[in-house]
Amino acid sequence: MRTHFPIFCTSPRKVKREELIRLFYFSMPPDEIADLADVKVSEVQAWKEGKKPVPLVVVRLLQAVLSKNTIQCDSPWSGARAQGSRLVLDDSVGYSLGIEFDELARLNEYRRLYHLGTMQADLIDRLITERDFYRQNCHQMSRYGMLLNSIFPPRPDKDVA
Template sequence: MLMFTSDDKATARKIGVTVTDWQAWKYGEKPVPRWLWLLLRYERDRERMGPWRGFRADGEHIISPWGDGLLFDEWFKLGDYRRASELAQQQADLIERLMA
């Protein structure tokens, strides 16, 4: 994360400011500009996303980084989908046992 890096020169270069400005904001000598605060917040939030990184919302869809999507209303049916899948597997197992 930018805020906790020890390489002030690289951080300043990355965000397009002087090392002096970066250090002044970092050590509280000057107020942090809103754009920088938003950037730091964005970076922190991105790190916290973990396995959800790359997903996005588009209208009624949640879209994965691979391009497939899920309708918002389907989200509430996921439990039913899981139970149906489990029941189908149990039925298949039962049929195999009965046929043996």
């Protein structure tokens, strides 16, 4: 795996190095970049090898072309892109996250199941609390019941005729 990317831009403050690597090494083949930017393939190779700086105009052009598939808005969905039948959020939330188109129809059921799980957990907690209370109460009653029976012996039952 390649770890050294000598590429650099004419405006390094405006374009991050990671963005240049993504655009020039992982987006399109050099001949397509050359056709798009109306330059020779050797020029693109010189940019990739770090012999010449990449013009900012070319970087912005590639960003515009490659962002057709991304959502541009002022929300958490900004930067999300369609990938097949999935909507994918990459690195905007710190990790890769995606949802299938078919899952959108099941969102109501997911929410219902989440609430059902929460309600069942609350029920289990309540039942455990009640069980512990009754266990302690039974233990106390049996202990004090034996004490009372030793002080006041039970009377024999009389037959009622």
